Each structure stands twice: as C-alpha cells, then as structure tokens.
Amino acid sequence: MELSFYNSLTRQQEPFHSLKPHQVGMYSCGPTVYNYAHIGNFRAYLFEDLLRRTLEFAGYKVTQVMNLTDVDDKTIRGSQAKQMPLADYTRPYIESFFADLKALNVEPAEVYPPATAHIPEMKQMIQVLFDKGIAYKSEDGSVYFSVDRFPSYGRLAHLDRSQLRSGVRISTDEYEKESFGDFAIWKGWDEKDGDVVWEAPWGKGRPGWHLECSAMSMKYLGESFDLHTGGIDNLFPHHENEIAQAEAVTGKPFVQTWMHCAHLRVNGQKMSKSLGNFFTLRDLLDKGYSGREIRYVLLGGHYRQPLNFTFDALSAARAALARIDECVDALTARAGEAQEENGVRVPSSLEAFAHAVADDLNSPEAFSALFAFVRAANAALQAGLSPVGAKLALEEFAQMDRVLGIITFGRNVNQAVPAEIQALAAERLKARAEKNWSESDRLRDLLAEKGWQVRDSKEGQTLKVLAK
RNA sequence: GGCGCGAUAGCCAAGCGGUUAGGCAGAGGACUGCAAAUCCUUUUAGAUCAGUUCGACUCUGAUUCGCGCCUCCA
Numbered sequence: 001m002e003l004s005f006y007n008s009l010t011r012q013q014e015p016f017h018s019l020k021p022h023q024v025g026m027y028s029c030g031p032t033v034y035n036y037a038h039i040g041n042f043r044a045y046l047f048e049d050l051l052r053r054t055l056e057f058a059g060y061k062v063t064q065v066m067n068l069t070d071v072d073d074k075t076i077r078g079s080q081a082k083q084m085p086l087a088d089y090t091r092p093y094i095e096s097f098f099a100d101l102k103a104l105n106v107e108p109a110e111v112y113p114p115a116t117a118h119i120p121e122m123k124q125m126i127q128v129l130f131d132k133g134i135a136y137k138s139e140d141g142s143v144y145f146s147v148d149r150f151p152s153y154g155r156l157a158h159l160d161r162s163q164l165r166s167g168v169r170i171s172t173d174e175y176e177k178e179s180f181g182d183f184a185i186w187k188g189w190d191e192k193d194g195d196v197v198w199e200a201p202w203g204k205g206r207p208g209w210h211l212e213c214s215a216m217s218m219k220y221l222g223e224s225f226d227l228h229t230g231g232i233d234n235l236f237p238h239h240e241n242e243i244a245q246a247e248a249v250t251g252k253p254f255v256q257t258w259m260h261c262a263h264l265r266v267n268g269q270k271m272s273k274s275l276g277n278f279f280t281l282r283d284l285l286d287k288g289y290s291g292r293e294i295r296y297v298l299l300g301g302h303y304r305q306p307l308n309f310t311f312d313a314l315s316a317a318r319a320a321l322a323r324i325d326e327c328v329d330a331l332t333a334r335a336g337e338a339q340e341e342n343g344v345r346v347p348s349s350l351e352a353f354a355h356a357v358a359d360d361l362n363s364p365e366a367f368s369a370l371f372a373f374v375r376a377a378n379a380a381l382q383a384g385l386s387p388v389g390a391k392l393a394l395e396e397f398a399q400m401d402r403v404l405g406i407i408t409f410g411r412n413v414n415q416a417v418p419a420e421i422q423a424l425a426a427e428r429l430k431a432r433a434e435k436n437w438s439e440s441d442r443l444r445d446l447l448a449e450k451g452w453q454v455r456d457s458k459e460g461q462t463l464k465v466l467a468k
Numbered sequence: 469g470g471c472g473c474g475a476u477a478g479c480c481a482a483g484c485g486g487u488u489a490g491g492c493a494g495a496g497g498a499c500u501g502c503a504a505a506u507c508c509u510u511u512u513a514g515a516u517c518a519g520u521u522c523g524a525c526u527c528u529g530a531u532u533c534g535c536g537c538c539u540c541c542a
Contacts, residue, residue, distance in 0.1 A: 011472090029542070037542085044542035072540075158471060159538070183539060209540050231542025236471090238540065261542065262473080268534065272541060300491080301481060306474075306535065313480055316492035323491090326506060356482090364482045368490040378507060437501060444504080455505060464505085 001058040003358045005227075006304060008235060008258040009156055013360055018226050019256060023061045025225035026052065027217040027255075028109065029234050030066040033093035034074040038278035039294060039309065040264035040271035042104060044231045046295060047261040047303040047361070049106040051229065053403045054357045064109035065220045068094060071116050072209050076196050086196050087116070100281040103291035105405045111220050115212040119198050122207040122215040126185055128249045130202070136178065141188020141203045147181040150244045156258060157236035183241050184208040210241035214254075218246060228255040235260050262306045264298070271309065284314070292406050293317040299363045299404065320371075325408055327374045328397055329464075330381055332410060335390035346380045346393040349373035353400050363404070370400055417463055421452050428454065429461055 003016040018024045028048045031037050045066075052062045069075070070090045079089035094114075101108070115122075126143055129135035134149045147153040188205045189197045197204050207215075217225070223246070230239065239258060246254040263270040266277045284294055296317040301307035349369040356365035377385075377393050385393070394409070401407040417425075428443035444454050453464045 031542085032540095041542045047542090074540095157537080181539080229542095232473095233537065233541050236537060236539085241539085263536070263542075265535080270536070270541085274541070296491095297480090304473090305481085308480075310480075312492075316480070319493090320491050322505085330506090359483095362482070364490070368482070371490055375508095382507075432501085435501070440501090441503080448504085453505070456500060456503085457506095 001354060001358055003054070003058055004360060005257055005259055006360050007256075008260050009255075011158070014257070016257065018060060019224065022059065023063065024055050024227060025221035026055075026062060026064045026227035026229065027213070027221060027225065028064060028066045028228075029213060029230035029238070030068050030112065031093075031097050032069040032072055032074060033090040033097065034072075034078045035093060035273065036096055036280045036282065037100060038271060038273065038280050039284065039298070040278060041231075042100065042281060042294075043264045043298050043303075043307065044229075044261045045101065045106055046104060046298045047259075048229050049104075049405070050299060050303070050357075050361050050363060050403070051227070051259065052107060052109075053405065054361055057354070057357065057399075057403050062110075063221065065111045065113065065217060066109040067213055067216050068097075068112055068114045069209060069212060070094070070114045071196060071206055071212075076193055079196075080192075080194055096282075103281060103285065104295050105292060107405075113216045113220065115207065115216070118212070118216050118219065119207065121219050122211050123198075123200050125211060125215050125245065125249050126207075127201070129185065129245070132248065134248050135185060137202055138177065138188075140190070141205060142184050143186035143188075143202055143205075144177055144182040145185050145241070145244060145248075146178060147183075147244065148179050150248050152247075153181065153244050154240065156240045156243055159236065159240075183210060183237060185211045185245065210238055211245055213238070214242045214245040214249075217242075218250070223250040223252050223254070225255060227257050227259060229259045229261070232260040232262055261303045265306050265308045268308070270306075279309075289314050289318075292321065292408070296321055296406050299406070300367065302364055303361055321406065324370070324374060324406070325411060327377050328394065328407060328409060329411060331377060331385075331390045331394050331397075334381060334385055335387050335394060337387055339387055341388050342384060342386045343389075344380055344383055344385045345389045346373065346377045346385065346396070348396060349376070350396055350399060353403075357403055366400070366404065370404070373397070373400070417452075421447065421450065421463065424450075425452075425454065425461065425463055432456075432461075 004013050005016050006013045031041060048064070052064050055062050071086065075086060075090055079086045082089060126135060129145065134146055135143050136146060137143050185208045186200065186202065186205050187208060188203055193206065196206060198206060217228070228239065243254050265271060269275060269277065271278045281291070281294065285291070293314055297309070297313045298307065300313070349372045352372070353366050353369035356362045356369055373396065380389065380393070397407055398409070424443055424447055428440050428447070431440035431443065447454055455462045455464065
C-alpha cells in the first residue's frame with residue numbers, strides 16, 4: 001500500500017517512505033495543560049489519530065510521542081492565580097485530556113512525556129548551543145537562540161528573515177535580543193515565576209516552549225525521525241524553531257515530513273480560546289452528543305481544509321451513524337442465522353477506501369466508500385446474503401473501522417432487556433392484539449423515553465437500544 | 469506589507485479536462501393500524517469576468533468576498 005502525504009516543508013504531496021523499514025516515528029505537539037482542551041484542539045489530535053491508524057492499516061509499526069506542556073507562561077500564571085503548586089494545577093487538565101481522548105476513541109500514543117520531567121535533556125541542548133556559539137545570554141538572565149547563526153532559518157515557514165521586520169508586532173518586543181527573530185530557549189527566573197525554577201550553569205530559570213519539543217522528540221525518536229504533526233498555527237514560529245534548535249545541535253536533518261492540520265471554525269472564524277467561541281468536549285457531551293458523533297463530524301472534512309463546526313453537522317452525524325449501525329446490526333444478525341451457503345457476497349469497497357486514506361488521508365472520500373459499502377450490503381441482505389457473506393462483510397467493516405474508529409460492533413448482541421422493559425413491551429403487544437391503539441402508542445412513547453425503540457414488522461415486535 | 473489557503477446545491481463536504489462523490493435535510497415509493505426505524509428511488513451545484521480547449525466545476529489570468537500565520541494559539 002503506497003501512502004502519500006502533503007509535506008509542509010516542501011509544500012507538495014510526496015510518496016511516504018519511512019526512514020526505517022516497516023516502522024514510523026511520529027511526534028505530535030500535545031496540549032498545554034492550563035485549561036480544558038476545546039474541540040478545535042481535538043481536531044488536531046483526531047487528525048493525528050487518523051494518520052497513525054492509516055499508517056498501521058498500511059502495515060507500519062508506529063511510535064507516536066505527544067508532549068504535555070506542563071510548564072509555560074500560562075500554566076504558571078494559572079497556578080499562581082489559584083495559589084497552588086504547578087503540578088497540582090495541571091493534573092486535572094491532564095486527566096481530563098486523557099478522558100476526552102478516550103471518549104473520542106483516539107488510539108493512545110506510545111509516550112506522553114511531560115516537559116517538567118525532561119529538564120536535564122533540555123539543559124543539555126542549551127549547553128551544546130552555547131558551546132557552538134549559537135546561544136547567548138541576555139541581561140534578564142534568559143538565553144536566546146541566534147537565528148543569524150542558523151542560515152536555513154525560515155525554510156519551513158518560507159519566511160525571508162529580512163521580511164520578519166515588517167511585522168506590526170515589532171514594537172511589542174520587550175527583551176534584550178541581538179536580532180529581532182531570536183527566540184528564548186531559556187527564560188530567566190523572575191518573581192512572577194515563584195517557585196517554578198530550575199538551576200542551570202547559566203542561571204536559574206525554566207526552558208522555553210520551543211525547546212521542550214525539540215528535546216523530548218529527539219529523546220524518544222532519535223535525532224532524525226519520520227513525521228512531525230501539529231495545528232497549522234504551530235508551523236511558525238514553533239516548528240521553525242524546533243528545526244533550528246535540533247539541527248543546530250545535531251547537524252542532521254530533524255524531520256522528514258511535516259504535517260499540519262487546518263483550523264476548526266465557528267461562523268467562519270477559527271475556534272479559539274482568545275475569541276471565546278469554543279466548545280469543550282464536555283460542553284457537547286452535556287448537550288447529549290456523543291464522542292463518536294463528534295469524531296464523525298471532525299473526520300468529515302479533509303484535515304488540510306478549514307472545517308466549519310455546526311450543530312446541524314452533529315445531528316447529521318447521528319443519523320448517518322445510525323444508518324451504519326443498522327447495517328452492521330443486520331449483518332450481525334444474518335451472520336448468526338443457520339442458512340445455507342448461496343454464494344451471495346457484498347461487493348467490496350475496500351480498495352476505494354484504502355486508496356482514499358492513502359491519498360493524504362482523504363477521510364471524506366473514505367466515508368464515501370464506506371457508505372457505498374453500506375448500500376451494497378443492504379442490497380445483498382435483501383438478496384438473501386448468506387451467513388458466510390455476512391461475516392465477510394463484517395470483516396470488511398472492521399477493516400475500515402481500524403482507520404475510522406466510528407463503528408459500534410455487536411451493539412445489540414448480549415444486550416439484556418431489563419424486566420421492566422420486557423413487561424412494558426408485553427403489555428404493548430397485548431394492547432395491539434386487542435387493537436387498543438391509544439394504549440399501545442402510549443406504551444411505545446414510554447419505552448422511547450426509557451431509551452428503547454420498538455419496531456413492528458411481519459416477524460412481530462422487536463426492541464432496540466436507541467443509538468448514541 | 470510578507471507568506472499561504474479557500475469560494476461546490478437548503479446545510480456539511482470530496483474527487484475529477486468529457487463518464488453518479490458521499491452524508492444530512494427535502495420529495496416519491498415499500499413496510500405499518502398509524503407511526504417510528506429501516507430499505508429503494510430521486511430534485512436542487514460549482515462566486516464573477518475573461519482566456520486555453522473539440523469540450524472546464526476541474527487548467528491560466530484578473531476581479532470580488534472570506535480565512536489563517538507573520539515570536540510562544542491545535
């Protein structure tokens with residue numbers, strides 16, 4: 001299976017070949033744990049999940065590293081506002097981050113390194129940068145990276161350094177830097193930092209955010225690795241700076257392929273904490289939407305295109321997922337029947353599906369293939385699909401779901417119907433037999449309130465748990 | 469100012485130089501006591517103006533509108 005991805009570094013789609021055969025190292029910029037992540041943040045994590053699942057689908061063993069930024073300006077400010085130790089302040093946000101990933105059916109990364117546990121590695125990098133004459137200390141005790149001494153700076157963002165000066169924010173620069181583009185790799189301690197401080201030969205302080213990612217990615221993935229991902233807004237300066245730090249230290253190419261996810265929008269604007277137009281996962285769960293519905297919506301657009309978030313889309317997701325569930329349920333039921341083999345099979349969509357995800361993770365097209373398969377399976381079921389054919393179709397759904405992660409298998413299998421529900425259903429059946437329609441309708445509504453759907457067909461009355 | 473992205477039907481959202489994307493909603497049909505759910509069928513596109521071409525939603529240029537990044541926002 002030939003994969004190709006759009007590489008932000010070269011700005012074109014290229015065939016993907018891992019540095020080592022059959023295995024991939026990927027680093028994904030994780031959350032800064034000063035608050036609850038919103039679903040715009042989760043769009044990026046879902047894009048990364050789609051990427052790792054696609055790589056696994058193609059037969060690679062994936063080692064994914066996602067950092068937890070648990071020390072920076074915001075986490076320090078937040079912990080001091082609440083007058084609590086930094087670690088106590090960040091812990092609940094870390095915990096809810098993992099809970100949210102689980103709710104969205106995101107496959108866990110292999111390593112989630114917290115920045116505070118990797119200060120020695122960061123200090124070591126700074127020392128090397130000092131030794132090479134690329135780092136310098138400023139009067140406030142901070143250490144800066146001199147971009148003038150790293151000539152390829154700007155390659156990722158395609159920024160000409162001479163143009164950086166035309167930015168309107170130049171006046172906000174308050175530190176003593178040698179050159180405008182220089183960035184802090186170590187923040188000198190000041191009173192606002194309280195007890196958040198580490199000792200270093202060049203003075204006490206804390207690491208800069210960009211340096212955290214360079215140090216932790218190389219620790220777990222080596223000096224050169226395959227994939228580095230994040231939101232598009234990390235492309236500059238964060239990822240540009242990561243390249244500069246890493247390559248200045250090692251002299252080797254840092255990352256082969258850079259991939260960036262476009263923003264989630266609300267009313268045409270990016271969802272962000274500063275604009276206040278965001279929803280956390282919990283906000284949506286509290287409104288009755290499920291993790292898989294949100295997952296479906298966020299995977300419904302191509303990762304490199306901005307995606308507009310709407311509640312209409314969430315409702316549409318519920319209906320679409322119900323259709324997939326119905327089909328899988330019907331196949332599961334058929335697979336369990338004792339029926340003679342008749343050679344009826346569902347025409348496969350797996351090739352179209354694989355082609356879609358291999359082509360720069362085209363999830364919308366992958367869904368198109370999935371629904372083509374749903375239609376074909378429904379038609380085959382009506383044409384007398386045999387249990388063997390049903391099992392094969394379920395296997396194909398399982399294959400697709402390795403990548404998409406949105407199908408619920410065996411939903412109504414082993415689903416015990418509570419005695420109360422059974423009693424109500426029996427009453428309704430009796431009312432129907434007596435043609436007491438008002439009573440039977442009342443019981444139907446009552447069952448629906450309790451989360452059970454009643455269906456009448458030639459075979460009689462059946463009960464199903466309402467989909468979520 | 470620099471770098472870059474986009475404009476597709478009621479809504480969301482893809483591919484493609486000529487042949488059905490897909491989902492939701494809407495409509496018709498099957499099923500039903502009526503429904504619901506499900507299944508089948510199906511209407512509505514390509515911002516504007518030029519150009520290239522036998523042929524453009526797809527390529528080129530311009531215009532209009534929208535969005536992102538430009539020192540720590542996924």
